[in-house]
Amino acid sequence: MNGHETVQPPLDDASVASDPVRASTAEIKSVIASMIAEEGERNSAAGTALDRNCAHDRVRWAILERIMDGTYQPGERLKELTLAREFHLSQAPVREALRKLEAIGVVKSEPYRGARVRELSPTELRDAYQLRGILEQAATEFIADFPEEAVRTLETEYAAMRAAVTAGDLQGVACHNRNFHRCIVERCQNQEILRAWKSLGICMRARLNVQRRLDRLPEAILSHQPIIDALRTGNLRYAGQLLRDHSFGFVSDLV
Amino acid sequence: MNGHETVQPPLDDASVASDPVRASTAEIKSVIASMIAEEGERNSAAGTALDRNCAHDRVRWAILERIMDGTYQPGERLKELTLAREFHLSQAPVREALRKLEAIGVVKSEPYRGARVRELSPTELRDAYQLRGILEQAATEFIADFPEEAVRTLETEYAAMRAAVTAGDLQGVACHNRNFHRCIVERCQNQEILRAWKSLGICMRARLNVQRRLDRLPEAILSHQPIIDALRTGNLRYAGQLLRDHSFGFVSDLV
DNA sequence: ATTCTTAGGATTATCGATAATCCGCCGCTC
DNA sequence: GAGCGGCGGATTATCGATAATCCTAAGAAT
Numbered sequence A, B: 001m002n003g004h005e006t007v008q009p010p011l012d013d014a015s016v017a018s019d020p021v022r023a024s025t026a027e028i029k030s031v032i033a034s035m036i037a038e039e040g041e042r043n044s045a046a047g048t049a050l051d052r053n054c055a056h057d058r059v060r061w062a063i064l065e066r067i068m069d070g071t072y073q074p075g076e077r078l079k080e081l082t083l084a085r086e087f088h089l090s091q092a093p094v095r096e097a098l099r100k101l102e103a104i105g106v107v108k109s110e111p112y113r114g115a116r117v118r119e120l121s122p123t124e125l126r127d128a129y130q131l132r133g134i135l136e137q138a139a140t141e142f143i144a145d146f147p148e149e150a151v152r153t154l155e156t157e158y159a160a161m162r163a164a165v166t167a168g169d170l171q172g173v174a175c176h177n178r179n180f181h182r183c184i185v186e187r188c189q190n191q192e193i194l195r196a197w198k199s200l201g202i203c204m205r206a207r208l209n210v211q212r213r214l215d216r217l218p219e220a221i222l223s224h225q226p227i228i229d230a231l232r233t234g235n236l237r238y239a240g241q242l243l244r245d246h247s248f249g250f251v252s253d254l255v
Numbered sequence C: 001a002t003t004c005t006t007a008g009g010a011t012t013a014t015c016g017a018t019a020a021t022c023c024g025c026c027g028c029t030c
Numbered sequence D: 001g002a003g004c005g006g007c008g009g010a011t012t013a014t015c016g017a018t019a020a021t022c023c024t025a026a027g028a029a030t
Helices: A013-018 A025-043 A055-068 A080-087 A091-103 A122-141 A148-166 A170-185 A191-203 A214-222 A224-232 A236-254 B013-017 B025-043 B055-068 B080-087 B091-103 B122-141 B148-166 B170-185 B191-203 B214-222 B224-232 B236-251
Strands: A107-110 A114-117 B107-110 B114-117
Touching (some): A055 A080, A055 A091, A080 A091, A091 A107, A091 A114, A091 B091, A122 A170, A122 A191, A122 A236, A122 B122, A122 B191, A148 A214, A170 A214, A170 A224, A170 A236, A191 B191, A224 A236, B055 B091, B080 B091, B091 B107, B091 B114, B122 B170, B122 B191, B122 B236, B148 B170, B148 B214, B148 B224, B170 B191, B170 B214, B170 B224, B170 B236, B214 B224, B224 B236
Antiparallel strands (some): A107 A114
16 A cells, blocks of 8 residues: 555554544544553553554554544455555564454454454444443442542533534544543543443444434533533532433434 | 364364363353353354364463463463464464453553463452442343243352352352353343443453452352342342342452 | 356465564673 | 673564465356
8 A cells, every 4th residue: 555655664653644534633543542541551550652562552553543533434344464564564463453453342353254344233332322321320420529620621522522513523523522421431430440431432433423313413412511510519420310311312313 | 284183173172171270160161151152242143163263262262261260370471382382383373362362351461571361459359340230230220021931040050159159169159150140141132231241250250269258258149049039020120239239249358 | 047166366374483572690890 | 799781591573475265256067
C-alpha cells in the first residue's frame, strides 16, 4: 500500500496518520488512549512503555485506531501479509496483534479463513447497551464522592455533545458521549467494574451508525442533564438509576 | 509437519495429563469446556471445531487447563521455547496462545521479560466478587423462566457441594459452586451479561485458596438454599437480590 | 444444462534461524 | 570491600521461507 516510506523505521506513525479519513483525530486519539490505558491497567499497575517497544503492540494500536475511526469497516477483511507489508514488518507480529484483538472481541477470525472486523448484530448491540446500563448503575453506587470538578467536566462534555449534534457530527457526538460516561465510571472504586465497562466500550465502537433514528438523537442527549444534576447534589443512587434507564432507552431503537 | 506422532496429532494430551497434580480431573475438564465454549460463542455462533485445527488454540487450551488445575501456580513463569518443546511445536503458535491469554487477563507479559500466570491481589479479588454479584443479580432479572428441570440441577450441584465440603475437597467445592451459579446465569437472555460473567470466572480461578477461612465455608454454602427456593417459586427478583448478597458476603473475608 | 472433479491462486499456519534485549556474574578500579 | 562497566547465557522479538488449507473456476462426465 503506502509502501517504501520516508523515515520511521518499522511502523511509522506518519503513514498511519497521513493516510485516510480524518476528522476529529485528537478526540479519537483520546478514546484510543483510554483503551490502551485499560489494557495497561490489566497488564501492570503502571501500563506505560509497553507498547513502545514491541512491534506487535504498535500494530495492535494502529489497527484498533483504524477500526475506531472507521477506516476499517465492520466485516472488513484484515489480511496478515497486507498489513505486514504496510507496516514494514513480517507476518508474525501482525498475527500476534490480531490474536489479541480477537481475544478482546474486536476482531473475529477463523482458521485458514482469516480475520475480519467483528460485526455486531442488533441483538448483540441491545445486550451490550443493557449491560452498559447495569454496569454504570453499579459503578455509580460504588463512587465514594463526586467532586465539583468532575461535574464541570460533565457539563463541558455535555455542551460539546449538543454542539456536535447540531453540527451533524456523529463522530463527535459518540466521542463526547463516551467521555461523559467514562468520567462517571472512572470514579468507581471497583476496578473490575471499570474494566468490564471499558471492554464493553470496545464493542460499542459501532459508532452511532446504528443510531439511524437521527431524529430521536437530540432528545436522547438531553437525558444527560438530570444525570448531571443528580451527581451534583450527591444523589448517587438516583444517578445510577438514571444512567441505567438512559442506556436501556436505546434498546427500544434496536429491536 | 511434526508427522511421526503416535496417535494424537500434534499436542499429545497424554503428556499433558500424565504429568502432575491431579484430583478431580473430570470436573476440571467440564469447567474448561465451559470456558472454551465461551470463546466459541464469541468467535462464531457455533463454536466447535475451531480449536481442533489450530495448534495455537490447542496450546492455549492446554495452558489454560494447567492454570486452572493448579499445575501452573499464579506468578509462575511461562517460557515460550520450553512450552514449544513440550508440545512439539515451534515458538510461534505458543506466542499466539500466550497473546490471547494475556488479552483475557489470565497471563501477564512484559516485553523481553516473558509471560507469567497472573496473580490476583486481594483487592482485585474483592472487586471481582462484587462484580460477580452484580452480574448475577442482573442476569437473574433477565431470566424468562426457570424450569423445574433447572431447579433439580441446582439441587444436585448443591448436594454435591455439601458433600465435597465435608470431604474437605476444596477443588470439588469450587467446581460445583461454579456449576451452580453457571446454571443460573446461563438462563439469562442477555448474552453480553453471560459473556461478562464467564470472563470474570476466568479470573476467579484462584480456586478456593483464598478461602483460607475454612471454618466459615460451610455456612457460606448453606446460603445457596434460599436461592434455590426463590427460583423454584419464580421469585426471580428476590433470587437476584440473594445472589448479590451471596457474592458480596465473600468480600468481607478478603479486605 | 448440471454436477463433479480438480488445478491454480491466495492466504493462513507453522517452522527454523537470526536479531534484540535482559539479567546475573566477573573482573576492575578506587 | 564497594561500586561500576562490560562479557555471556538465557529468553524474547522478529524475520524469511515453507507447508497446509481454502476458494474459485475451468473442464470433464452425465
